[in-house]
Amino acid sequence: MAIVADGLTKQYGDKLAVDDLSLTIEPGRVTGFLGPNGAGKSTTMRMMLDIDRATSGTTTFDGARFGSLDSPLSVVGAMLDANAVEPRRSARDHLRYLAASAGLPDSRVDEVLGLTGMREASRRKVGKFSLGMHQRLGIAAALLGDPKYMFFDEPTNGLDPEGIRWVREFLQQLAAEGRGVLVSSHLLSELSLYVDHIVVIGKGRFIASGSVAEFESMTGHASVTVESPRLDELVALIEPRGGQVTTTPNGIEVTGMTASAIGDLAALHRIELHELHTEHQSLEATFLELTADTQEYRSTGTGREEES
Amino acid sequence: MKNLVKAEWIKFASLRSSWTRLGIALLLNGLFVAFSLWAFDRAVGDVEPDTSILSRINTVSSGVSMAALVFVVMGIHIHTSEIKSRSIIPTAGAAPDRRDLVGAKTILTSLVGVGAGFVIMILTAIACLIVLDVKGFPLNPLDDEDVARAIAGSVLYLAIAGLFGLGIGLILNSPTSAIAIGIIWPVAIESALQAFLPDWVAKLLPFEAGSALTVAGPDHELPAWEGGGVFLAWSAVLIIIGWVLFNRRDLSDS
Numbered sequence: 001m002a003i004v005a006d007g008l009t010k011q012y013g014d015k016l017a018v019d020d021l022s023l024t025i026e027p028g029r030v031t032g033f034l035g036p037n038g039a040g041k042s043t044t045m046r047m048m049l050d051i052d053r054a055t056s057g058t059t060t061f062d063g064a065r066f067g068s069l070d071s072p073l074s075v076v077g078a079m080l081d082a083n084a085v086e087p088r089r090s091a092r093d094h095l096r097y098l099a100a101s102a103g104l105p106d107s108r109v110d111e112v113l114g115l116t117g118m119r120e121a122s123r124r125k126v127g128k129f130s131l132g133m134h135q136r137l138g139i140a141a142a143l144l145g146d147p148k149y150m151f152f153d154e155p156t157n158g159l160d161p162e163g164i165r166w167v168r169e170f171l172q173q174l175a176a177e178g179r180g181v182l183v184s185s186h187l188l189s190e191l192s193l194y195v196d197h198i199v200v201i202g203k204g205r206f207i208a209s210g211s212v213a214e215f216e217s218m219t220g221h222a223s224v225t226v227e228s229p230r231l232d233e234l235v236a237l238i239e240p241r242g243g244q245v246t247t248t249p250n251g252i253e254v255t256g257m258t259a260s261a262i263g264d265l266a267a268l269h270r271i272e273l274h275e276l277h278t279e280h281q282s283l284e285a286t287f288l289e290l291t292a293d294t295q296e297y298r299s300t301g302t303g304r305e306e307e308s
Numbered sequence: 309m310k311n312l313v314k315a316e317w318i319k320f321a322s323l324r325s326s327w328t329r330l331g332i333a334l335l336l337n338g339l340f341v342a343f344s345l346w347a348f349d350r351a352v353g354d355v356e357p358d359t360s361i362l363s364r365i366n367t368v369s370s371g372v373s374m375a376a377l378v379f380v381v382m383g384i385h386i387h388t389s390e391i392k393s394r395s396i397i398p399t400a401g402a403a404p405d406r407r408d409l410v411g412a413k414t415i416l417t418s419l420v421g422v423g424a425g426f427v428i429m430i431l432t433a434i435a436c437l438i439v440l441d442v443k444g445f446p447l448n449p450l451d452d453e454d455v456a457r458a459i460a461g462s463v464l465y466l467a468i469a470g471l472f473g474l475g476i477g478l479i480l481n482s483p484t485s486a487i488a489i490g491i492i493w494p495v496a497i498e499s500a501l502q503a504f505l506p507d508w509v510a511k512l513l514p515f516e517a518g519s520a521l522t523v524a525g526p527d528h529e530l531p532a533w534e535g536g537g538v539f540l541a542w543s544a545v546l547i548i549i550g551w552v553l554f555n556r557r558d559l560s561d562s
Contacts, residue, residue, distance in 0.1 A: 042560075050404050051397055052558035067404045078401050081560075084394035086323070093322035094395070100315040101402040141398055 001062040002026045003076070003149055003180060008047050008057035010040070010204070017043050018204040020057070025149060025182045030175045032195035033184035036291050040204035041184040042080070042153050049078055049151065061149065073102040073145025079138035080153045087127025091118060091137050094126060099144050108144060116140040131158040139170065149180040156190060168194045188287050202291040215286050224259045227251035227275035228266065237265050251275060312403055312412035313419075320386065320416060329385070330424045333378035333466075334431065340371030341432050345439050364447045365458050365524035368429075368436045372462040372522050373494075375428060376469035376515070380490040383417050383473025387550075388483035396559050410478065410551040417474045421467025428466070429459050454524040461521030461532050468518055468536065471543035478550020481557070514542035 003025035010018040018040040025031050035041045046052040048059040050066050059066065061075050069075050085094050095109040113119045116136045121129070126137065135155060142150050152171065156164045172194050175181050185191045191198075192212050200207040200215075208215070228234050231252055235245050243257040251274075254262060259278045266273050320326050344367045390396040403409050433449070440447050449455040473490050480486040494515040502510040511517060511529035520535025530538065 046558075046560050049401055051400055052560050053556065069404070072404055073402050076401075078398075080401070081394060081397055084397040086319075086389065086393040086395045088325065089319075089322050089395075093318060094398075097315045097318040097322070098398060098402045100318055101311055101399070103311045138398075144402075 003048070003059065003061050003182075005044070005048050005059040006057055008044055008059065009055045010043050010047055010052065011055045016204055018047065021201060021204065021206055022057075023199050023206070023209070025180045026197075027148060027180040028175060028178050029196035030171055030181040030183060030194060032191045032198040033182055033201070034186070034188060034191065034198055034287060035184075035201040035207075037186065038203075039201050039291070041201065043204075044201070045078070045080055045151050045153050045182070045184065049076070049080070051080065071102055071145065073098070073104070074147055075145075076149040076151065077142030077145055077147040078151035078153075079135070079142045079155060080151065082131070082134040082138040082155075082157075085126045085134070085137065087125065089126060090123050091126055091129070091133075091140075092122040094137065095122075095141060095144060098141055102145055104144060112140040112143045115143060132160065132163045135159060135163065135167065139167070147179070150174060150182070152181070152183045154185055155183060156185060164190060200287065200290055207290050222255075223279045224254045224257065224262055225251060225275060225277055225279055226254060226262060226273065228271055228273050230271045233269070234262075234266060234271050237269060237271075238262065241265070253279075309408060309412060309415070312408055313415050315399075315403070316386070316412045316416035317419075319390070320420060323389070325385070326382070329378055329382050330428075333375040333382075333424070334428045336378060337371035337375035337428055337432050338435070340374050341367065341436055344370040345436065345443075349443055349445070362454070362524050364440055364445055365452070365455050367440070368433050368447075368455065369458050369462045369522040371432065372429070372465055373515070373519065375425075376466055376518075377491055377494065379421060379425070379466045379469040380473035380476070380494070381487055382420070383470035383475075384477035384483060384486045384490050386413055386417050386470075386474055387477040388481065388486055391481055392483050394560075400559055406555045407551065410547065410554060413474060414471065414547055417470045418467055421470035422463060425463035425466035429462050433459050457532065458522060458524045461536065464536055465518050465521045465539070468539045468543050469515075471540070472514060472546060475543055475546025475550050478547060478554050481553070512538055514539050517542075 005021065005023050008018055008021045009016070021040070021044055033041050033045070043052060047054040047057070048066070061069060066072060066076070092109060092113065095112065096106060099106065099109050110119070113122045116139050118133070118136050118140055121133060126134070129137065135157075139152070139155065142152070155167050155171070159167065168190070171181050171183060175196065183191070183195065195212065197209065197211055198215055199209045225248070226234065227250055235252060238245055238254060238257060241257065241261075243254045243262070246253045246255075259276055263273065263276055266276075390399060399409070400406070403412075433455075437447055437449070447455060449459075473486075476490045477483070477486045480489065498513050498515050501513060502516060505513075507529070517530055517535040518539030520530040520532045521539070523532075
């Protein structure tokens, strides 16, 4: 059982915002949804929940279409836009009407206000909330139905470090409880700290998916840093065996060979090593490389941005 | 549906502006009735005042056309305030069937329209009957069924005006343009159309037809319930068109 989006496509006039995109959200793990600005992440999430109509394609939640669910809040809770609230209404009343839609009692409203640390502010008008409080209210709304799946679109956007940590731990806790969590973000280094699985899109198209570890090794660009007092001899041994060597201020960086292979080679020739370790490409570097051709906005290096 | 109607009620009741609007409707209605009472027994030039029973009854409902404008705005806001604040996004996440959502808004608008219209008309009628009695033109609602019919008809007129506003709001999806059209239509456009349309068409325009509900006696082109039916039909058509458009829209673009 899972959320399965199949062939989602969204066309705005001549522009194809999402192109035949398919993805699966499984329970019990946090799936990171990555892509550069304008990649179609938010549009995809909105189509999955019928907020925006898909030009083509379908999404099913454990086999059922969202619109046909008897109790949608208990299947999927979402925070797609933390600011999408009536500013003149109190936080509690915002949650009360959402709860009433699903036949949930007001006591559930009080529960989620407590879970998100919003109880004190619950009777204040939402228009007076800080960005962080908006995010907490959005998360509280998503939790109302105690859902099996949860969607969060950029939940840490604009939050301070404490808020980011709270969201990170909260989403991990949700996944640990067996829920399937889909979270989009462009804060890649942050996302890599807590997602279990990553789906990368660019210009509305699927690019790659896998675990964080798989992404780090996906492009095969892991390099080995080596320090030795006999580097010239070592380089002469490495290069004939397929290793590409780059000289650095403190030693050499080798690609195309593993650390163990280099270590064995050095030991065989009694060459002492002072440092030998593998440097994996960061998730961010992998992401930028994967999406290099799909960045909609790219710096020109002159402080101006141009559309590619 | 019951849950959705309850949710719509919480949305409506939790905004102070909803109550302010109803207060303005009561005030406007009262002001116009007060003016009618002031002018009731005054001669205008050589024209003697009409103090007949029918005229007394029509004084009771003389402010309802102004109150109806506020009810139109109320109906518009029941949909467009969610669009303006974008809270339609979490709403649709909790209630994805947009047909049910529009149905719940229609029921809520009807219930609020009838409830608030009843309170406004009863308060106004009591005050009006007391003043008429003091002036020496008593009107006993128990003796003349036209009094009760005019009050009940005015309540329905206000409720249908709310539905008319909801339909315009659903179609235009923007509070500013919907309020502009919702007020200009009865105040200016319909009056202008009546000037050059044939009578048999002009009497079928929404607010003109609906006003048959609010007057007593044979003063109107249409019988009361037929006129009310025409007004309701216009409102229903607007809501259906609005629902079709709402069902096709991307809510994030609203």
